Amino acid sequence: MSRKVVLYIATSIDGYIARNNGEVDWLEGDDSDPSADGGYEAFYNTIDIVIMGNTTYKQIMGWGEYPYKGTKGYVYTKSKQDHNEDVIFTSQDPTDLIKALKQEEGKDIWVIGGTEIVDLFVKADLIDEYIITIAPVILGEGISLFKGDNSEIRLVLKEMRAFNGFTQNHYVRK
Numbered sequence: 001m002s003r004k005v006v007l008y009i010a011t012s013i014d015g016y017i018a019r020n021n022g023e024v025d026w027l028e029g030d031d032s033d034p035s036a037d038g039g040y041e042a043f044y045n046t047i048d049i050v051i052m053g054n055t056t057y058k059q060i061m062g063w064g065e066y067p068y069k070g071t072k073g074y075v076y077t078k079s080k081q082d083h084n085e086d087v088i089f090t091s092q093d094p095t096d097l098i099k100a101l102k103q104e105e106g107k108d109i110w111v112i113g114g115t116e117i118v119d120l121f122v123k124a125d126l127i128d129e130y131i132i133t134i135a136p137v138i139l140g141e142g143i144s145l146f147k148g149d150n151s152e153i154r155l156v157l158k159e160m161r162a163f164n165g166f167t168q169n170h171y172v173r174k
Helices: 040-044 054-062 094-103 115-123
Strands: 005-011 016-018 047-053 072-076 087-090 108-113 129-134 155-163 166-173
Touching (some): 108 115
Parallel strands (some): 047 072, 072 087
Antiparallel strands (some): 155 166
8 A cells, every 4th residue: 555645733723733933832622631642643653754844843843852753754944954863854846755755665654744844745736634633722813724825625534533622634635
């Protein structure tokens, strides 16, 4: 079975993935089931590659140690940076990268974000599945998950779950 490219991400009810300053401090449930991980661990076991933008990478690194050790990482950036043991910095055309990765044996590929990378992969029609978790909060403003100039993409709901005040919608390509 071929690897899939999966967008696994959380948004506010009004579609924001972060505050304008990049903060995600609002990513909390309603405490109805604080121990629920929303299937994150199960999802993480299905992937062996992560792809993110440089802004997301810098934000993650600001929290401390790189959380995806042992998982091959690609960070999209316009500036030249040296690879490290955790990630490969790239500006490669995403279609070429995904084509090459899908020819290799392995698990699925997780597109982490942010908006610029999501937009790049959506416009290139590379995302096979969308797992979007909606947090029980309306931010009013922030960084949108999708830019407003994408083409229509038809999806089919594969699964819907609720946990700790969140809802998680798992869509596949039609």
